Amino acid sequence: xxxxxxxxxxxxxxxxxxxxxxxxxxxxxxxxxxxxxxxxxxxxxxxxxxxxxxxxxxxxxxxxxxxxxxxxxxxxxxxxxxxxxxxxxxxxxxxxxxxxxxxxxxxxxxxxxxxxxxxxxxxxxxxxxxxxxxxxxxxxxxxxxxxxxxxxxxxxxxxxxxxxxxxxxxxxxxxxxxxxxxxxxxxxxxxxxxxxxxxxxxxxxxxxxxxxxxxxxxxxxxxxxxxxxxxxxxxxxxxxxxxxxxxxxxxxxxxxxxxxxxxxxxxxxxxxxxxxxxxxxxxxxxxxxxxxxxxxxxxxxxxxxxxxxxxxxxxxxxx
Numbered sequence: 001x002x003x004x005x006x007x008x009x010x011x012x013x014x015x016x017x018x019x020x021x022x023x024x025x026x027x028x029x030x031x032x033x034x035x036x037x038x039x040x041x042x043x044x045x046x047x048x049x050x051x052x053x054x055x056x057x058x059x060x061x062x063x064x065x066x067x068x069x070x071x072x073x074x075x076x077x078x079x080x081x082x083x084x085x086x087x088x089x090x091x092x093x094x095x096x097x098x099x100x101x102x103x104x105x106x107x108x109x110x111x112x113x114x115x116x117x118x119x120x121x122x123x124x125x126x127x128x129x130x131x132x133x134x135x136x137x138x139x140x141x142x143x144x145x146x147x148x149x150x151x152x153x154x155x156x157x158x159x160x161x162x163x164x165x166x167x168x169x170x171x172x173x174x175x176x177x178x179x180x181x182x183x184x185x186x187x188x189x190x191x192x193x194x195x196x197x198x199x200x201x202x203x204x205x206x207x208x209x210x211x212x213x214x215x216x217x218x219x220x221x222x223x224x225x226x227x228x229x230x231x232x233x234x235x236x237x238x239x240x241x242x243x244x245x246x247x248x249x250x251x252x253x254x255x256x257x258x259x260x261x262x263x264x265x266x267x268x269x270x271x272x273x274x275x276x277x278x279x280x281x282x283x284x285x286x287x288x289x290x291x292x293x294x295x296x297x298x299x300x301x302x303x304x305x306x307x308x309x310x311x312x313x314x315x316x317x318x319x
Contacts, residue, residue: 001028001029001079002030002064002067002068002071002077002078002079003019003029003030003067003080004032004060004078005032005034005040005081006034006035006036006057006060007037007038007040008036008038008081009038009040011194011195012040012081013043014084014194015079015080015081015082016029016044016049017047018084018086018087022086022089022090024090024091027077028050028071029047030049030050030051030070030071031044031049031052032052032063032066033051033054034054034057034058034059034060034062034063035054035057035058041053052067052070059164059168060165061159061161061162061163061165064144064159065159065162068151068155068159073151074150075094075150076148076149076150076151077093077148078145078148078169080144080145080146082193082194082195083145083191083193084192085191085192089108089189089191093106093186094148097150100184103182103184104182104183105142105147105148105150105153105173105176105181105182105183105184106183106185106186106189107142107146107147107148107185107186108143108146108147109128109132109133109186109187109189109190109191110125110128110193111125111190112125112129112275113275114126114193114194115192116194116195116196118196119280119283120198120201120287121196121197123197123202123283123284124195124202124205125193126268126271126275126284127268127288128193130268130271132185132187132228133187134231134267135228136185136227137187138183138184138185139177139183139185140173140174140223141169141183142169142170142173142176142183143173144160144168144172146191147169154172156179157172157175157179157181159172160172166209166213167209171217171221174217174221177223178221203291206291206295207294207297210229211294211299211302212298212301212305213302214229214302215298215299215301216302216305216306216309218230219303220306220309233264233265234292234295236264237261237264238292238293238299239296241289241292241293241296242293244257244258244261244289245293261285261289265285265288269284269285269288272284
């Protein structure tokens with residue numbers, strides 16, 4: 001088990017307590033401290049785990065790769081320091097891989113409830129949960145927050161790309177898929193998320209660390225699939241969100257577009273109401289509209305960056 005962590009003093013102890021119980025004394029636990037400036041190293045060394053301290057920050061990809069180098073496990077388990085796993089999590093995942101030798105990797109889902117109880121954290125966690133629970137079981141991506149991969153497959157695909165500071169796990173999944181490996185999303189494996197989101201942090205995360213780089217990755221790998229965040233309802237919701245904003249002065253058109261938006265996102269809003277009540281579902285609808293507007297901006301910026309990279313590559317090849 002490889003746990004990369006950067007300034008994780010608020011969550012690491014809980015993560016390790018749950019991980020040690022789930023490991024049942026059989027799985028090695030390696031914590032890679034990515035140059036933390038808080039009490040993270042002190043907390044990590046209070047537990048019977050191997051701690052690797054890096055002098056400077058290099059990103060989660062490098063931290064995970066260094067953890068793999070220090071590991072001897074044939075099944076690699078990557079866990080984020082703000083994720084708590086239940087007692088049977090590792091045992092069930094390893095059993096799935098043993099029973100399905102054709103699976104090269106698998107990952108899990110978040111529980112419906114996040115540990116932080118503020119709106120933004122609950123909203124983001126619920127969206128993650130809903131996205132994974134509605135996705136295709138045969139995946140083309142990977143999740144480094146709670147994902148398992150066979151060691152030869154990981155090494156054969158080159159590990160995590162250390163030049164990437166976001167969506168490095170999605171990139172690894174795309175590379176595994178293109179190499180012919182099967183990745184499974186096991187929806188019954190669920191973990192608790194302890195990450196605290198503010199409104200500002202949520203918006204920055206969805207634009208700069210998801211929408212823009214994910215667009216670039218899809219273009220780079222030539223993988224376009226109506227699944228996860230790019231299902232047809234999600235894609236259609238982006239233009240509908242912009243039309244909704246543009247029709248604010250036309251009550252009839254605004255009402256019609258609002259109905260379409262609510263229909264496209266009915267499953268999530270129903271889940272939100274059932275989980276946290278009607279007022280939470282109303283706020284979720286507004287937040288989801290805003291996120292879709294940001295996604296449209298991210299799509300354009302991602303396309304622009306991808307085009308610029310392609311142009312530079314062509315110039316270099318021509319030279």
